[in-house]
Amino acid sequence: MGSSYDLAANLSHMIDDGAWLTGERLPTERTLAEHHRIARNTVRRALKLLEQQGRLTRHVGRGTFVSERAIPATHLISARMEQASPADLLEVRLIFEPQGAALAAARASAEELDTIRRACQQTAAARDLPAREIWDARFHLAIMRAAKNALLIEYCAAINTVRQQRLWSRLKQRTLTAELQHLYDAQHEAVFAALKDRDAEGARAALHQHIITLRNKILGE
Amino acid sequence: MGSSYDLAANLSHMIDDGAWLTGERLPTERTLAEHHRIARNTVRRALKLLEQQGRLTRHVGRGTFVSERAIPATHLISARMEQASPADLLEVRLIFEPQGAALAAARASAEELDTIRRACQQTAAARDLPAREIWDARFHLAIMRAAKNALLIEYCAAINTVRQQRLWSRLKQRTLTAELQHLYDAQHEAVFAALKDRDAEGARAALHQHIITLRNKILGE
DNA sequence: CATTAGTCATCCAATTATGAGCCATATATA
DNA sequence: TATATATGGCTCATAATTGGATGACTAATG
Missing domain, CATH: 1.20.120.530 (GntR ligand-binding domain-like)
Structure with a gap:
């Protein structure tokens, strides 16, 4: 528990579930770290994974956002169906x-x-x-x-x-x-x-x- | 019960049933061993089998992951939606x-x-x-x-x-x-x-x- | 007896996690 | 406009986790 992989999977599922819709801002890295009781660096590693997958975009001073174009969602939908x-x-x-x-x-x-x-x-x-x-x-x-x-x-x-x-x-x-x-x-x-x-x-x-x-x-x- | 073959079959079925989706991380060898009440070496033998079958990939320090498999063409659902x-x-x-x-x-x-x-x-x-x-x-x-x-x-x-x-x-x-x-x-x-x-x-x-x-x-x- | 598989224990190497601090950019406030 | 705050980007040293590998011992089997 508490690994960056688990957090990445967690967030990915939450995005699929519509916890944050496309374009919406996620909690800050520091908030996620505190809430999940893990180090901020670990949160950053998870977010980096999701960013590389194209699920998120990040901007200094602004925050982390769900990508507008969520292409891989189709696979996830049927996979979970x-x-x-x-x-x-x-x-x-x-x-x-x-x-x-x-x-x-x-x-x-x-x-x-x-x-x-x-x-x-x-x-x-x-x-x-x-x-x-x-x-x-x-x-x-x-x-x-x-x-x-x-x-x-x-x-x-x-x-x-x-x-x-x-x-x-x-x-x-x-x-x-x-x-x-x-x-x-x-x-x-x-x-x-x-x-x-x-x-x-x-x-x-x-x-x-x-x-x-x-x-x-x-x-x- | 308790043999590496049984565990391999077990895990294989669980993967089929979607206990872990493709790309997701399985529990650690030590966790699996404790949970199934068998020795870690036995777990390792089972994982080795599944790795040879191409169902899993393993990385030192990272963990054991379900292999990515080809996604059928029928899954282009939401693109057309x-x-x-x-x-x-x-x-x-x-x-x-x-x-x-x-x-x-x-x-x-x-x-x-x-x-x-x-x-x-x-x-x-x-x-x-x-x-x-x-x-x-x-x-x-x-x-x-x-x-x-x-x-x-x-x-x-x-x-x-x-x-x-x-x-x-x-x-x-x-x-x-x-x-x-x-x-x-x-x-x-x-x-x-x-x-x-x-x-x-x-x-x-x-x-x-x-x-x-x-x-x-x-x-x- | 030889073979096979399981258990236990130990160490190794790669990777990740932690905690702290500082920087750069964007936004809010005075 | 100027200052303060919030947020992601980054680095470093240290600790913890994780799969890889080995050897000694036990139990069952033919």
Whole structure:
């Protein structure tokens, strides 16, 4: 404890969390030293690390500031997302995806509906679990694409990378029986049917039900 | 138990699970030895294995670090998020923030509530617009943090970086009058009050109303 | 008996941490 | 304008930390 490396990691995480937004000033070196009960030289070494990483800029007489252009944040975001628990994942999916489906019902083009339909069919037709997982992820992503919201699409893509983590795959494998597969397939089709009918409420409800089922099966009811 | 192979496998799994991210420093050999109640030489043998596998790098006087690994191409998340339109952004916020507030009402600790309250006060007390924006972003992030879902937190942090884009700031500046500020402040307080009362539905409704107002004002009603 | 792995103890070399002081620049105050 | 204060930049001597390496001893195994 108390090493410059630990402090650097600490501050880096705090910046990621938004403790100080871009352009904001950090506490002074002397304050950080006193607060963390380490020598000022150690603080300076940590700040130097972060400055070399481009996370901070420092000015004599003014202070230390979070860099305007925080490029590496993207890596950190997804890296920490991958550590989210399956419970977290299902919770956010339950928040985002039904709403996304409702938007998609209103906005999907004919081609997009066709893409969704194909992904739905391919999921059901997949012969092994990895193939099934891939098509399942594509199905959900296709719906978010049809919602035509750039942030929703990126969110779903991020979710899909999380879904490919080991822990998640193991959990899913453990519970996926043949009859459960058929249930999931039927739920997918229900979602697609509502989208095709431009039934926003129906699409929302169908996807909501699907994720609820997933959650119950995977996390235990 | 206690063999160097077991420890190596152990540490390897912990790295996979994200106990230490790439570039982060592991505990010292002496600490690992004491913690696992094995001899330091045994720890060294395990670390040597992992070093040979390329999972770790070691430096005299500095410590043991998780090796940097190639980051998949799918992780260019927020770079593309920054291209999202204000309409997209508000649409997504309307989807997840009210739900996050509902979760926060149930899960927030006393300290987290205090952090939210302070952010709320600082937003109202901010003297200039940049300061106000910073505290406003912090207010919303603090609520998501209280919801205790890692993905929600990351997503909100990403949203906050998007919010700092020029286009977004200009849009907000253009419409932000003094009376509108007071309305926003009052809405913030309503959200906090509901959170404090552990009123999930109230918090959801209050934040929903707030973002609806934002959307109407910023995008034009 | 030979082999292998673990424990304990000790020393070494590289790096970091501490504490103190002084400098240069920027900002606030009189 | 002139002075005072705050802040980052820098140096130095000393202490503490940390991985690297070795040797003596023990226990289990074939």
